[in-house]
Amino acid sequence: DDSRLEELKAQGFARVAIANEPPFTAVAADGKVSGAAPDVAREIFKRLGVEDIVASISEYGAMIPGLQAGRHDVITAGLFMKPERCAAVAYSEPVLCDAEAFALKKGNPLGLKSYKDIADNPDARIGAPGGGTEEKLALEAGVPRDRVIVVPDGQSGLKMLQDGRIDVYSLPVLSINDLVSKANDPNVEVVAPVEGAPVYCDGAAFRKGDEALRDAFDVELAKLKESGDFAKIIEPYGFSAAAAMSTTREKLCAAQ
Amino acid sequence: MEWDWNFVWQIMPTLLEGLKITILATALGAALAAVIGLVFAILRMTAPKPLARATSFVVEFIRGTPLLVQLYFIFYVLPDIGIRLPALLAGVIGLGLHYGTYAAEVYRAGIENVPRGQWEAAKATNLTGRQTWIHVILPQALPPMIPALANYLIAMFKETPLLSAITVLELMNQAKSVANSSYRYIEPMTLVGVFFLIMSLISVVFLRFLEERYARVEER
Amino acid sequence: MAAPIIRIDSITKRYGPLTVLDGLSMEVLPGEKLALIGPSGSGKTTILRILMTLETISGGHIEVDGEQLYHMPRNGGLVPADERYLHRMREKIGMVFQHFNLFPHKCVLDNVTLAPMLTKGVAKAEAEKRAMELLDMVGMADKAKSMPAQLSGGQKQRVAIARALALSPKIMLFDEVTSALDPELVEEVLNVMRKLAAETDMTMLLVTHEMGFAHDFADRVLFFDRGKIVEEGKPDDIFRHPRQERTQTFLRKILAAGHRL
Amino acid sequence: MAAPIIRIDSITKRYGPLTVLDGLSMEVLPGEKLALIGPSGSGKTTILRILMTLETISGGHIEVDGEQLYHMPRNGGLVPADERYLHRMREKIGMVFQHFNLFPHKCVLDNVTLAPMLTKGVAKAEAEKRAMELLDMVGMADKAKSMPAQLSGGQKQRVAIARALALSPKIMLFDEVTSALDPELVEEVLNVMRKLAAETDMTMLLVTHEMGFAHDFADRVLFFDRGKIVEEGKPDDIFRHPRQERTQTFLRKILAAGHRL
Amino acid sequence: MTDWPGYIGLILQGALVTVELTIMGSALAVVVAFAAGLGRVSRFMAVRALATAYIEFFRGTSIFVQLFWAYFVLPFAGITLTPLQTGVLALGLNVGAYGAEVVRGAVKAIGREQREACIALNLTRGQAMRHVILPQALSLMLPTFGNNAIELLKGTAVVSLISLTDMTFQAQVVRAQTGNTLIPFATILVLYFLMALAISWGMRWLERRVTRGLDGVRT
Ligand SMILES: Nc1ncnc2c1ncn2[C@@H]1O[C@H](COP(=O)(O)OP(=O)(O)OP(=O)(O)O)[C@@H](O)[C@H]1O
Numbered sequence A: 001d002d003s004r005l006e007e008l009k010a011q012g013f014a015r016v017a018i019a020n021e022p023p024f025t026a027v028a029a030d031g032k033v034s035g036a037a038p039d040v041a042r043e044i045f046k047r048l049g050v051e052d053i054v055a056s057i058s059e060y061g062a063m064i065p066g067l068q069a070g071r072h073d074v075i076t077a078g079l080f081m082k083p084e085r086c087a088a089v090a091y092s093e094p095v096l097c098d099a100e101a102f103a104l105k106k107g108n109p110l111g112l113k114s115y116k117d118i119a120d121n122p123d124a125r126i127g128a129p130g131g132g133t134e135e136k137l138a139l140e141a142g143v144p145r146d147r148v149i150v151v152p153d154g155q156s157g158l159k160m161l162q163d164g165r166i167d168v169y170s171l172p173v174l175s176i177n178d179l180v181s182k183a184n185d186p187n188v189e190v191v192a193p194v195e196g197a198p199v200y201c202d203g204a205a206f207r208k209g210d211e212a213l214r215d216a217f218d219v220e221l222a223k224l225k226e227s228g229d230f231a232k233i234i235e236p237y238g239f240s241a242a243a244a245m246s247t248t249r250e251k252l253c254a255a256q
Numbered sequence B: 001m002e003w004d005w006n007f008v009w010q011i012m013p014t015l016l017e018g019l020k021i022t023i024l025a026t027a028l029g030a031a032l033a034a035v036i037g038l039v040f041a042i043l044r045m046t047a048p049k050p051l052a053r054a055t056s057f058v059v060e061f062i063r064g065t066p067l068l069v070q071l072y073f074i075f076y077v078l079p080d081i082g083i084r085l086p087a088l089l090a091g092v093i094g095l096g097l098h099y100g101t102y103a104a105e106v107y108r109a110g111i112e113n114v115p116r117g118q119w120e121a122a123k124a125t126n127l128t129g130r131q132t133w134i135h136v137i138l139p140q141a142l143p144p145m146i147p148a149l150a151n152y153l154i155a156m157f158k159e160t161p162l163l164s165a166i167t168v169l170e171l172m173n174q175a176k177s178v179a180n181s182s183y184r185y186i187e188p189m190t191l192v193g194v195f196f197l198i199m200s201l202i203s204v205v206f207l208r209f210l211e212e213r214y215a216r217v218e219e220r
Numbered sequence C, D: 001m002a003a004p005i006i007r008i009d010s011i012t013k014r015y016g017p018l019t020v021l022d023g024l025s026m027e028v029l030p031g032e033k034l035a036l037i038g039p040s041g042s043g044k045t046t047i048l049r050i051l052m053t054l055e056t057i058s059g060g061h062i063e064v065d066g067e068q069l070y071h072m073p074r075n076g077g078l079v080p081a082d083e084r085y086l087h088r089m090r091e092k093i094g095m096v097f098q099h100f101n102l103f104p105h106k107c108v109l110d111n112v113t114l115a116p117m118l119t120k121g122v123a124k125a126e127a128e129k130r131a132m133e134l135l136d137m138v139g140m141a142d143k144a145k146s147m148p149a150q151l152s153g154g155q156k157q158r159v160a161i162a163r164a165l166a167l168s169p170k171i172m173l174f175d176e177v178t179s180a181l182d183p184e185l186v187e188e189v190l191n192v193m194r195k196l197a198a199e200t201d202m203t204m205l206l207v208t209h210e211m212g213f214a215h216d217f218a219d220r221v222l223f224f225d226r227g228k229i230v231e232e233g234k235p236d237d238i239f240r241h242p243r244q245e246r247t248q249t250f251l252r253k254i255l256a257a258g259h260r261l
Numbered sequence E: 001m002t003d004w005p006g007y008i009g010l011i012l013q014g015a016l017v018t019v020e021l022t023i024m025g026s027a028l029a030v031v032v033a034f035a036a037g038l039g040r041v042s043r044f045m046a047v048r049a050l051a052t053a054y055i056e057f058f059r060g061t062s063i064f065v066q067l068f069w070a071y072f073v074l075p076f077a078g079i080t081l082t083p084l085q086t087g088v089l090a091l092g093l094n095v096g097a098y099g100a101e102v103v104r105g106a107v108k109a110i111g112r113e114q115r116e117a118c119i120a121l122n123l124t125r126g127q128a129m130r131h132v133i134l135p136q137a138l139s140l141m142l143p144t145f146g147n148n149a150i151e152l153l154k155g156t157a158v159v160s161l162i163s164l165t166d167m168t169f170q171a172q173v174v175r176a177q178t179g180n181t182l183i184p185f186a187t188i189l190v191l192y193f194l195m196a197l198a199i200s201w202g203m204r205w206l207e208r209r210v211t212r213g214l215d216g217v218r219t
């Protein structure tokens, strides 16, 4: 049944969790939420009859607990699909795809090209958002916990890299590019994509039990993709519509 | 969501790891606060007017602004002027500075609480200023301060979770990271609460003991 | 007649807008026992505190034992005394307070020995020997190891007297030393002071509300009112035949309230 | 002879291990003026505080005005009194304290009117009228609007007396009402009490160290020592011809310290 | 070019939230402080125990834990509060626990003598508390309450960690969007300080009003 959707329609908005990480999500100077993920969500909810979205910024790690605790109706934040996340939430079909990237000091002094390289170099410290994909990738590659520094947000991560507190900062390619271009620091360079790390795609993440709402969302998402409006929304942010359309939730959730 | 005991035992070692850092940060922060507080107190009470005024302003400023923001400042802004502190050190300095301003008040109050008659008796028995401080004032002023200082030590302990905001892997940060990878907040957060409660209750008992022990000196 | 040991020359003392002493002058001869009486707030305590250099003065001069107290000679003139100069002058003067002001963290014996050891460098053994003599004199020898908190008010005050005597001052100041005591404890302190007056030729200034004791103890009585000496004279004259009306009123009130001479 | 208004029947009072009153019994007749004297710590204050129900008692019974004070009848027996019962009994008793205990946040008039208005529901106008009469009686009518902090000790104590009288108690308790006062202020308070004793037939219990006043004021004097009544009798007998040695020693000490009879 | 006026506006919006949190949190804190503080001196064992448990729990477990707990765990008990409500609740209850001890201390400090005067004048416990003890205790509480209010103000920064868009949070947002660290943090430090000053001035004014005529003298 579609009771959740009816609720949202009645209330006139959906509560979405976003991160503070351009270009996935962004907050303008006037406080207006934008970025590729919220823009897509806003459009689809509008088509579903839900007027608007209300966003609250959250750490990646807090998003799923927050969703489960009923603090949000959906996560639209570039939270990439991974099997264990698929088990915890109900994802929509893919929306934004990106590969992983490193920001590091000019000339890549430690020669880091993959998470494995970091694991192998006992001096290399990596910064990543807490509870994000990059943290997991690093840990899975065998980087010990004490060399994976949990960084609260992108700006802090870049700052810590510049200040030499970490040797490499890892985020999706587009996020890193956005950060580095804002910083405009000649001493920082980007390695993208990271070797051996797959391209990930996010989806809008719904609470388990809200599958009906998710399915309705998927229907509109498919139409959006079909019509080409999807590309119009995300490509200005640098995302590839083709990448999202060439894969499915099923594949991504089964990966590894 | 159900409480899961297995999960509790699974995350316990990680949390205890964090507790160690929490205690370390508290101990170092307290030691620093005790010293900084004394410096502030002496500057305020004995330095020439302009310096005393400036010290007062600094103390008031630090007391009037959140420790969290001060930590951000120390950790993220100071490197711009070439001061790059490791996270734990930055946290300890933040705690020390912040609580140093509280300690300064305690020192001042403790010294002012020594009755005026004691200063006068010291003068009437012709002791010098230094002798008065060492033999008459401080021996009376210090013991009553101990409970108040201990009180701030406990308060500081409970504020260490702020260090998680500058990447120190203390108790709260460990709990968050456990929560992040398991999507479960109930157990880690409750456990952190229980740890704090246990430590607090122990310290309350200890504090009562200190208060009793050192209240006696005040009898006249 | 010997030269005065204290010569107070038109001193003024103000607290903010309040003038407590206004051009007060007086002299005290060596060995003289002086009682200062008068209503509350008349400045009796203030004059003792000034002699002990616990206050600053707003004007005037004081000479103690032939030397200036609040001023010291420099380049032929007088300048405000510095701490070192005051330190030397204070050797001549001892004071006993209304509220004893014993050092609560030190035992009776240490209260008495502290100053001689620190200010005069007297060796511990010697300081203790002398302290025991003094404690014996005030009847407190058996309490030498007690802490002040374990003593009654009268006992504390006797220790405070011994402490002040330990520095062998030429002048002793007593500020209402019995008025914080329970009535039955007053006598033991007064007895010590009688003994002291009889046995030494120290100069003593005493502020008190015990008219009977003032009468017996003093060579001369000064009656203060509003920072001025209104009347002075032999005890018998002041107490039996006060000339000033203010003195008469004051004594009438005090005596009506149940004190005897 | 009238029935006693207070009948104390072998009461015991302990503070932890310390027994302060040990099986004390005494009776007071209506209108009697009683002076309680004795050394510090002998239990004088304690007995007044017990009558004011400021303490609990460890044993014994007290009857005030024909009713039990710490016990109330229930089902034919006596059980410890509850707050409501005590509230009713306290109407009979008023107390004046050594340290006045005025309410510092209320003006003199409000100090006096507060209790009648709250406990008896007296209307404001009426309460103020009566309060002004009482303040007039104690000579404080012109200070009705002053705050306690602006008064001298003697004035405060006179206000405190008026405040206690405002509830028209049958029994008044006075605990060393002059001993926190400057000597010259003592008389004004004692005068008020003389007047009160002369003009009313209230029962009064007075703890004091002012032997002269006790002598003139009291119909009967009780000498306390260590929680016991050691001697009692007419003032002349007790003060001039004490029979007990302890009474003699006590009076000798007090009188030697400068108090007169 | 960075739109600084816009971003400063964002911080000011956050400042508004901070002020809102401080005021509502303080209001809650005062209410619970009196309830629990008076509960601590109650005649009834059960009331005392309840008040003590509340005070020890909230003083013992650190505001962070309380905040995260209220935000993430309470919803499972069916209580879902908005972040603002959560912030007000956690801050108010936390600071209220400290305030309760202030209330208790002040009431006790007014002391035996005033209490006994009330008994001698036959006031009931309630009357004594309302007309005699509390009016005096209030002037003793105010300075510490002022300090508590400042502690609460500082505590609001912590709610940024549960994604409430207060001043600290907005500073973080501005920082992420502009890449500048110094300006947002320096701005909010100054703003916090000004707010703290405003609180202490306000409390001093209040104190003067309450103690007027008392001359600070207490017999
Ligand atoms: N530190 C001070 N600041 C302001 N005024 C003071 C101070 N010390 C004393 N005074 C005032 O100076 C006056 C004289 O005080 P002093 O203590 O000398 O009187 P006193 O004669 O000793 O009275 P008492 O018999 O009550 O001890 C009083 O009016 C008193 O209020």
Ligand SMILES: Nc1ncnc2c1ncn2[C@@H]1O[C@H](COP(=O)(O)OP(=O)(O)OP(=O)(O)O)[C@@H](O)[C@H]1O
Residues within 6 Å of the ligand: C182, D015, D018, D020, D038, D039, D040, D041, D042, D043, D044, D045, D046, D047
């Ligand atoms: N609250 C208390 N706790 C313990 N002991 C107490 C308490 N109140 C009084 N006492 C003790 O009870 C005894 C009698 O005290 P009480 O105050 O009745 O004496 P008093 O005759 O009034 O003496 P004073 O003349 O000094 O006022 C004393 O030994 C005192 O120390």
Ligand SMILES: [Mg+2]
Residues within 6 Å of the ligand: C044, C045, C046, C176
């Ligand atoms: Mg004096």
Ligand SMILES: [Mg+2]
Residues within 6 Å of the ligand: D044, D045, D046, D176, D207
């Ligand atoms: Mg007594």
